[in-house]
Amino acid sequence: xxxxxxxxxxxxxxxxxxxxxxxxxxxxxxxxxxxxxxxxxxxxxxxxxxxxxxxxxxxxxxxxxxxxxxxxxxxxxxxxxxxxxxxxxxxxxxxxxxxxxxxxxxxxxxxxxxx
Amino acid sequence: xxxxxxxxxxxxxxxxxxxxxxxxxxxxxxxxxxxxxxxxxxxxxxxxxxxxxxxxxxxxxxxxxxxxxxxxxxxxxxxxxxxxxxxxxxxxxxxxxxxxxxxxxxxxxxxxxx
Numbered sequence: 114x115x116x117x118x119x120x121x122x123x124x125x126x127x128x129x130x131x132x133x134x135x136x137x138x139x140x141x142x143x144x145x146x147x148x149x150x151x152x153x154x155x156x157x158x159x160x161x162x163x164x165x166x167x168x169x170x171x172x173x174x175x176x177x178x179x180x181x182x183x184x185x186x187x188x189x190x191x192x193x194x195x196x197x198x199x200x201x202x203x204x205x206x207x208x209x210x211x212x213x214x215x216x217x218x219x220x221x222x223x224x225x226x227x228x
Numbered sequence: 229x230x231x232x233x234x235x236x237x238x239x240x241x242x243x244x245x246x247x248x249x250x251x252x253x254x255x256x257x258x259x260x261x262x263x264x265x266x267x268x269x270x271x272x273x274x275x276x277x278x279x280x281x282x283x284x285x286x287x288x289x290x291x292x293x294x295x296x297x298x299x300x301x302x303x304x305x306x307x308x309x310x311x312x313x314x315x316x317x318x319x320x321x322x323x324x325x326x327x328x329x330x331x332x333x334x335x336x337x338x339x340x341x342x
Contacts, residue, residue: 146328146330148330150333155334155335156317156335156336156338157334157335157336158319158321158333159333160332160333160335162333165328182246204271206271208327208328209327210248210327210328213326214276214286214323214328214329214331215276215287216261216263216271216273216321216331217273218263218270218271219270220269221270221271
């Protein structure tokens, strides 16, 4: 069975601060995919990134960066110079390559960025 | 290209009534998924269609839930009769391929059963 843990329920920062959202996962598969989704106040789930288990390179997209470490089963997400528009619930999710392709989600981390 | 759409956006019904949720996937996406988030809990998988066939319905809570995808296009999820614990946000997602491919989500349907 697989599991995703987002230990931080809620994080509050002031604009321009950097913030890291933690994600730890468990799976027995050697091939799997990790995702981050953003859920702004409007409610939809917005895809941010997909990473396969064989690609441990860190990724940077603008102010967003992701650190994937198989040794610690973590896939952390950092927002640099946070902005009010970053306020949202962020979900980390896992899907195995074998069998069914259902996403296993963490409970989400609510990020509140104050001006 | 239009994204995944869901209808209605909100539904408030009384216990015992029936509600039908609809999902239109991204055009050309054979894979369609239903998920649900009950207040304060994780987003949980309900079922997965490949075209019109149910690939995996292991997440369906009980037989009060019925999902269909006739013709392999849009899907409906019917709850009959609705119970209080069915309240939550129902998300639909679609992907072009199967395992490992990015699933694109709709805005969700917020269901409140009173």
